[in-house]
Amino acid sequence: MNAPSCPRCHRTYDEQNRTPRILPKCGHTFCQDCLQKMKIYGAIQCPTDNETSKVGSSSVTSLVKNMALLDLVKNSGPSGSGSSGSGGGGAHLVSLSLWVLPEKLELGRKIGEGNFGEVREAMLDDAGHKCKVAVKL
Numbered sequence: 001m002n003a004p005s006c007p008r009c010h011r012t013y014d015e016q017n018r019t020p021r022i023l024p025k026c027g028h029t030f031c032q033d034c035l036q037k038m039k040i041y042g043a044i045q046c047p048t049d050n051e052t053s054k055v056g057s058s059s060v061t062s063l064v065k066n067m068a069l070l071d072l073v074k075n076s077g078p079s080g081s082g083s084s085g086s087g088g089g090g091a092h093l094v095s096l097s098l099w100v101l102p103e104k105l106e107l108g109r110k111i112g113e114g115n116f117g118e119v120r121e122a123m124l125d126d127a128g129h130k131c132k133v134a135v136k137l
């Protein structure tokens with residue numbers, strides 16, 4: 001399986017400088033590195049749909065991480081060995097359900113799976129426009 005990558009720079013997400021983060025306005029995900037470069041005067045304009053997400057003076061690191069994608073990255077990571085190594089206190093509890101109302105979400109095809117559960121593509125209906133997100137179930 002290919003690890004998910006940033007649609008802007010086409011590089012695989014990671015847990016350091018290319019953490020996948022979600023634009024609050026439209027729900028699209030880009031890597032932290034790109035988001036930092038796209039941030040102008042406290043706002044980020046999404047290159048996919050031109051929606052502008054305001055981040056103010058806070059850093060892009062305050063944007064919500066896309067844990068579903070991050071989990072996919074971890075599960076498809078280059079390190080082939082020692083998959084059950086980390087006993088670090090359980091699964092991530094952050095998921096898209098924190099900011100997406102379930103009734104606004106239309107689940108789509110399954111795009112990945114791991115020991116954390118299932119990741120699905122979903123359509124988020126936000127103020128009449130739909131955008132694609134990944135959801136951890």
Ligand SMILES: [Zn+2]
Pocket residue numbers: 006007008009010011030031032033034035
């Ligand atoms: Zn990027």
Ligand SMILES: [Zn+2]
Pocket residue numbers: 023026027028046047048049050051131
């Ligand atoms: Zn967008």
